Amino acid sequence: MPADARRGVLIVDDDERFAVTLAAALARRGYVAHVAHDAAAALATARTKEPDAAVVDLKLGADDGLALIEPLRNAHPKMRIVVLTGYASITTAVKAIKLGADDYLAKPVTASAVVAVLERGARKEPSPDALAPPLEPMSPRRLEWEHIQRVLAEHAGNLSATARALRMHRRTLQRKLAKKPLQN
Secondary structure (H helix, E strand, O other): OOOOOOOEEEEEOOOHHHHHHHHHHHHHOOOEEEEEOOHHHHHHHHHHHOOOEEEEEOEEOOEEOHHHHHHHHHHOOOOEEEEEEOOOOHHHHHHHHHHOOOEEEEOOOOHHHHHHHHOOOOOOOOOHHHOOOOOOOOOHHHHHHHHHHHHHHHOOOOHHHHHHHHOOOHHHHHHHHHOOOOOO
């Protein structure tokens, strides 16, 4: 990205910590980042700030990130749209691309990976790897960790409510959370 061109990026994610962290990382790389945590706020921000790109989470609490693709594309036809998800599947990747997303990334994702996708340039055909399954699927332990983190976030960090939702003893949940997640 040229030094004189500061590109705007809309980050739409219901996980406030993730959204703010990604926004800060993108700002350090020269982007102007705007954050929204639901569909209504995302569309309002897109209309007022006119960002060059959007990074949209697939699951936005009660909202569906895929449902945002078309309105964002209609508001800004040249906007680069990247869908992020902790629940990657070939089915949702294909659906996202068909709806108009430019790329699809599985969480956990680094800011560098997001920047690489954003800097691919103006809207083009989706990258060949956007529809390909990951080279190495996540291990069952990693999938369990991701699921626990998602349910924990849905219950605002409340361990008792999370344990009930997972039908797990609270102490078992605490032990699992004390362990570091595996990379795959």
